[in-house]
Amino acid sequence: MSLDPDAPGAELHLGLWMLTTGGHVASWLHPETRPKDSLTLEHYAHAARVAARGKFDMVFFEDTLAARERNGGIFGEASINSLDPLVQIAALAGATSDIGLAASFSTTYHPPRVLADKFAAVDRLSGGRAGWNMVTSGSAAGRNFGSGKHPEHAVRYSQAHEALDEVKALWAAAPPSPQGHPVLIQAGMSQWGLDFASAHGEAIFAGFKDLAGGQAFRANLRRLAMDKGRSPDALKVLPGLMPLVASTEAEVKQKRDFYRDLTHPALVRGLLGERFNYDFTDYPFDKPFPVEDILPTLEDRPMIGGDRARFVKEIREGETVGAYAARMADKLSGHLTIEGTPEQVADFMQEWLQGGGCDGFVMQTLQMPVELEIFVEQVVPILQRRGLFRRDYAGDSFRSHLGLPTPVRA
Amino acid sequence: MSLAPTACLGLRLTTLDGVGDPAWLDAFDIVQLGDEADDHPVGDDPLSIAAWLMARTLTVGVAPVVSSDWAPFHVARALASLDLLSGGRAGWRPLPTANPARDVEHLEVVLKLFDSWDDDALVFDKASAVFADRDRVRRIRHEGTYYTVDGPLNAPRPPQGWPVMLGDAVRPAPHADLLVGDLGVVAGRGTGALRLATWPVDLSWWPGAGPVAASITSAIAEGRCEGVMLQPAGAPEVAAIRDQLLPLMRADGAVRTGVDLRTRLGLARPAAFTGAAA
Numbered sequence: 051m052s053l054d055p056d057a058p059g060a061e062l063h064l065g066l067w068m069l070t071t072g073g074h075v076a077s078w079l080h081p082e083t084r085p086k087d088s089l090t091l092e093h094y095a096h097a098a099r100v101a102a103r104g105k106f107d108m109v110f111f112e113d114t115l116a117a118r119e120r121n122g123g124i125f126g127e128a129s130i131n132s133l134d135p136l137v138q139i140a141a142l143a144g145a146t147s148d149i150g151l152a153a154s155f156s157t158t159y160h161p162p163r164v165l166a167d168k169f170a171a172v173d174r175l176s177g178g179r180a181g182w183n184m185v186t187s188g189s190a191a192g193r194n195f196g197s198g199k200h201p202e203h204a205v206r207y208s209q210a211h212e213a214l215d216e217v218k219a220l221w222a223a224a225p226p227s228p229q230g231h232p233v234l235i236q237a238g239m240s241q242w243g244l245d246f247a248s249a250h251g252e253a254i255f256a257g258f259k260d261l262a263g264g265q266a267f268r269a270n271l272r273r274l275a276m277d278k279g280r281s282p283d284a285l286k287v288l289p290g291l292m293p294l295v296a297s298t299e300a301e302v303k304q305k306r307d308f309y310r311d312l313t314h315p316a317l318v319r320g321l322l323g324e325r326f327n328y329d330f331t332d333y334p335f336d337k338p339f340p341v342e343d344i345l346p347t348l349e350d351r352p353m354i355g356g357d358r359a360r361f362v363k364e365i366r367e368g369e370t371v372g373a374y375a376a377r378m379a380d381k382l383s384g385h386l387t388i389e390g391t392p393e394q395v396a397d398f399m400q401e402w403l404q405g406g407g408c409d410g411f412v413m414q415t416l417q418m419p420v421e422l423e424i425f426v427e428q429v430v431p432i433l434q435r436r437g438l439f440r441r442d443y444a445g446d447s448f449r450s451h452l453g454l455p456t457p458v459r460a
Numbered sequence: 461m462s463l464a465p466t467a468c469l470g471l472r473l474t475t476l477d478g479v480g481d482p483a484w485l486d487a488f489d490i491v492q493l494g495d496e497a498d499d500h501p502v503g504d505d506p507l508s509i510a511a512w513l514m515a516r517t518l519t520v521g522v523a524p525v526v527s528s529d530w531a532p533f534h535v536a537r538a539l540a541s542l543d544l545l546s547g548g549r550a551g552w553r554p555l556p557t558a559n560p561a562r563d564v565e566h567l568e569v570v571l572k573l574f575d576s577w578d579d580d581a582l583v584f585d586k587a588s589a590v591f592a593d594r595d596r597v598r599r600i601r602h603e604g605t606y607y608t609v610d611g612p613l614n615a616p617r618p619p620q621g622w623p624v625m626l627g628d629a630v631r632p633a634p635h636a637d638l639l640v641g642d643l644g645v646v647a648g649r650g651t652g653a654l655r656l657a658t659w660p661v662d663l664s665w666w667p668g669a670g671p672v673a674a675s676i677t678s679a680i681a682e683g684r685c686e687g688v689m690l691q692p693a694g695a696p697e698v699a700a701i702r703d704q705l706l707p708l709m710r711a712d713g714a715v716r717t718g719v720d721l722r723t724r725l726g727l728a729r730p731a732a733f734t735g736a737a738a
Contacts, residue, residue, distance in 0.1 A: 071735040078591060079589060083585075086582070087618065089544045090545065091514075091546070095515070115533065116595070116614060116615070117613065117614040123595075124592060124594055124612065126583075126590055126593060126597075127589045127591060129591050130591065130615075130616075132536040132537070132614030132615055133537070133540070133544065133545070133615050134534070134537050134541040134615075135541075136507070136511075136538070137507065137508075137511045137538050137544070137545065138511075138541065140508035140509075140512050141511040141545050143508075143512050143515075144511070144512075144513065144514070144516040145516075159534070160534070163502070164530065165504040167500075167502050167503065167504070168505045168507070170502050170505075171503050171508035171509060174503050175476075175508060175509065175512040189655065193609075193610035194531075194533040194610055194611065195531055195533060195609070196607070196608055221502070223502070224501065224502040225501075225503060244491075253610040269725045279689075315589075316588065316589040316590075317589045320589075370521070395732075408658060
């Protein structure tokens with residue numbers, strides 16, 4: 051154990067972010083994607099088994115509590131997966147072995163008894179493989195749960211603190227889990243997030259622009275944890291990463307073009323409509339961005355207006371819709387991306403680990419399962435040969451994969 | 461003593477104690493997870509157990525009890541997920557709260573959410589980049605006494621339309637597909653619904669598998685119920701059902717087959733939403 055907040059981790063931890071047909075916005079349009087499969091257990095079970103073959107620490111399901119929408123209807127151009135993530139990981143507890151099973155679930159919209167019950171159940175059914183990403187949910191959820199008013203930050207966060215205390219007390223009174231209790235995951239980089247993560251988080255999801263950002267965040271978080279009497283190694287910082295992997299540099303370029311071409315104009319128009327609350331269905335791509343028309347819609351919806359205002363600022367003076375869309379296409383996922391040969395992708399991951407920028411990654415693959423299989427077959431063996439990643443699981447529980455201490459029961 | 465092929469064989473489990481490898485549960489038509497009291501210990505969540513069980517079996521229907529205290533949006537989404545991932549094997553049993561009027565509204569919202577997507581809303585048209593048809597998915601805009609829910613659900617309509625609903629034979633919820641209760645009660649309900657007689661199995665007063673199988677088959681043959689819901693008292697009773705009772709009752713071979721649970725039970729599929737657009 052290291053008590054140095056700047057000390058890099060010795061080995062990578064890898065999660066698979068389960069996103070229906072893949073992390074790329076156009077993944078469902080991939081010729082090898084069978085979109086209907088994304089509503090079957092076998093699709094997710096297969097992906098989880100491939101990840102387990104690659105000795106991943108976990109698979110992870112996010113949670114959304116409202117249908118994705120644009121311009122007064124659902125976002126029909128995008129692949130959906132908003133199935134209940136607890137039903138999904140409980141089913142995978144039955145369909146997989148070894149690999150950790152993590153999901154987001156909301157402290158704003160579930161009572162503590164429900165949270166404790168469900169994660170304890172998955173933990174037991176899976177033999178100690180459950181993890182809970184504690185979220186307070188996005189503002190779109192409010193309209194499906196009562197008044198339509200999503201509680202403000204401060205209220206949601208104090209609810210989260212109270213909920214976690216209650217959940218831990220309920221777990222402590224329940225039959226013991228093979229891993230003490232489910233692994234606690236936290237995402238978000240606000241001051242509140244840092245405080246909560248350093249106090250309770252065991253795996254931390256984050257997004258960074260560059261290695262320096264990761265280094266600063268990780269060292270700060272580890273220092274804060276030490277201030278609270280925790281070992282800095284009891285939290286693992288795992289940024290999202292979406293790699294584009296191909297055998298040669300020429301094939302990398304081909305694949306980049308392939309995914310760009312896959313991004314159907316109707317999908318781009320839908321994404322813009324979702325982002326700006328403006329209907330781009332018939333808007334010509336070669337006309338300048340209709341900034342003047344968009345601004346009023348931002349004022350109508352102050353709660354989410356903040357995000358939209360930021361997006362508007364990214365539009366260049368006189369820029370056409372097509373140029374903006376092309377420029378944004380690669381940024382739409384919001385995560386680190388790396389393009390390269392298997393060696394180059396492994397180099398990138400090694401640099402981040404050994405540079406103290408992270409303890410591993412939550413991987414989004416451009417497409418599932420094809421690109422996941424490529425990563426597992428081509429990149430993972432390199433990481434293993436370099437001694438950066440396990441060749442086999444050392445223990446049975448999710449907590450043991452992450453190298454986390456077992457919590458002491460009160 | 462073997463059951464008629466049309467008879468419905470159910471089992472109620474409150475835990476997985478004594479179940480072992482659950483593949484043998486495919487001999488049943490439906491397994492109810494959790495009891496009617498809704499006071500299970502932390503970690504025995506019926507929905508999670510149902511999802512696990514579904515993944516370890518091929519054909520049996522899985523029907524968790526679900527508290528009507530849980531928000532209707534969560535309930536609808538969890539059940540739609542269970543039905544989708546199981547290929548149409550989901551059932552459920554809504555548990556009443558102390559407020560019957562609220563329970564009725566809760567159920568109404570859940571069913572509206574199931575129907576917020578038309579059956580044919582998923583298009584998967586890659587050439588025109590239409591995953592789902594926007595015109596076949598709509599908000600429910602429910603504003604009732606107890607719930608305000610805008611919708612739509614963020615999951616498509618379940619394969620069965622609505623998962624098969626179990627209800628208490630004494631005070632069944634509206635739209636219940638199966639009525640479950642004491643033999644005396646269900647026998648008096650007439651033959652309009654599919655009736656399952658609860659059948660406690662307790663080895664402290666167990667006459668043996670032969671007599672139990674005989675009384676079950678005769679109750680069904682006499683038209684007093686269409687099936688039974690075996691209720692083992694604990695793990696030894698689960699073993700007795702598996703090892704002694706089941707071989708007598710399923711002499712025709714163990715595994716039930718069918719398109720989905722609703723079809724197998726001969727239940728009508730609820731029509732797709734045809735109401736006016738919101």
